[in-house]
Amino acid sequence: MDDLEQAVLSLRISHPDSTAKQIHELLVADRPDISLGQVKKASSKLAKRGAYNAQPPDQKPPAQAAASCGASPPDALPKPHNVRRPKGLPDLYPGPPPWLVDSETVLGDMAAKVGTPPVMMKMALGAYLHQRQSDERWRHLTHLYRGQEKTCLSVEEHGTKFTQAGYDFSKVLRVRPRPPPCAWYEAHDLLHATTSGLRMLKSGYVPPSPPLPRFCDYCKRQCTAECRCGEAYCDKDCQAMDWQNHREICETVADNAELAMSLTKQSWGAKGVLR
Ligand SMILES: [Zn+2]
Ligand SMILES: [Zn+2]
Incomplete structure (x- = not known):
């Protein structure tokens, strides 16, 4: 951060x-x-x-800190309805891109069609795939700490959680003198400082099964739909309400991942689902 x-x-x-x-x-x-x-x-x-949703305990005002004990999610906003669609609002899909489920096959088929080696296709999608992976692991990590946002844990205990969420925590475990027990937020900063960012494990990561629920980026209710960039929304109303905030990052993702955007559109289009 x-x-x-x-x-x-x-x-x-x-x-x-x-x-x-x-x-x-x-x-x-x-x-x-x-x-x-x-x-x-x-x-x-x-x-x-x-x-x-997972703020460092010492930064919360007392009233909110008391209310945030345990695993209760933040209060949802009132659900918006019949929101005017701003110009340029992107497609909203029912879930993660179908092509992601079996990206190897889809890329292989496409590569054969256009005569480009699959490895080139994969390179063109590299940043997007990396972003999806990093979002998934971050959600996993915050899930593992839910209800323990304020708890001081040993470095080893943090190591277990970060490793389970697919991050390489090994360097922090080798730091001497051993860092004292701390809250997750401090462990995150320690890892960040020790490895110059959060490094994802290259192998051995097991995603949660069933997948973790997602929450609308606008109203915070549980939802399944997602914007072209991967951000979760209940529906077009919530997406429209959030567009002013979300636009810049969404356009950046879309500009940097043109192939992924068109694969997503095509694969949902092929299923007859576009909303
Ligand atoms: Zn919503
Ligand atoms: Zn978006």
Whole structure:
């Protein structure tokens, strides 16, 4: 988490009902170089990583800290209905891209059709596949810590959870002197500092079965549909309500993963499902 994300997260916690614009106004008092776009992007990244659901305990105001004990999810927003569709709102699909389930076969078939080696196809999809994998593991990690957001655990206990969620925690286990017990958030920062980011294990990761439930990025209810970029929404109403916040990151994903976007559209189109 970088400095700006940290600052946005702190303000989101201390001013839970504030908009990105209000957060920006609070921030520019100290950091006049920060743009509204950067604040929106940081907010969007934090939301995507579930940071608002698993905040560090010392940053929560007492009233919220008391309410957040245990595994209760954050309060859902009222479900929006009949929201006007903003221009450029992307497709919303019923679930993860069908081609992802058997990407090897799909890529092989496509490669044969267009005469491009499968390995080239895979390279073109590399960043998108990496992003999906990293989102899945982050959700797994926050799930493993649900209800233990405030608990101080030993480095070994953190190691077990991070490894189960598919992260390489081995370097932290070798740090001497051994770091003291800490909350998950500090363990995350420690891993980040020790390995310059969160490294995913190349092998041995077992995804949860059945898959973890997903929650709408707007109203926070459990849902299954997803935007072209992979963000989860209940329906077009929630997607439309969130579009102003979500647009920048969604367009960035779409621009960087054109092949994945067209495969997704094609594979849902072939199933006759486009909504
Ligand atoms: Zn929703
Ligand atoms: Zn999107």
